[in-house]
Amino acid sequence: MYVLDTNAIIYYAQDDARVIEQIETLFVGNVPLYVSAASVIEAFSPSSLPQKEREAIEGILLGLTFVPIDMTIARQSAS
Numbered sequence: 001m002y003v004l005d006t007n008a009i010i011y012y013a014q015d016d017a018r019v020i021e022q023i024e025t026l027f028v029g030n031v032p033l034y035v036s037a038a039s040v041i042e043a044f045s046p047s048s049l050p051q052k053e054r055e056a057i058e059g060i061l062l063g064l065t066f067v068p069i070d071m072t073i074a075r076q077s078a079s
Helices: 006-013 017-028 037-044 051-061 071-078
Strands: 002-004 033-036 065-067
Touching: 006 017, 006 037, 006 051, 017 033, 033 037, 037 051, 037 065
Parallel strands: 002 033, 033 065
Antiparallel strands: none
């Protein structure tokens, strides 16, 4: 099981070959992949995000399990 952070998602969207290879290996191996609400917010936060990257982010998110943020997670993340 892996939780992808914002950087992994952004590098994937920017066609970083090393990140793409690692993530696709996980997809092929049917490894459970998760993404937090915070990472989704951060990935889409630049208002100048190129359309190609926005589409790539949308695409990778389809293969991830979404983890919402509750109070416990928010507090633990802050420490």
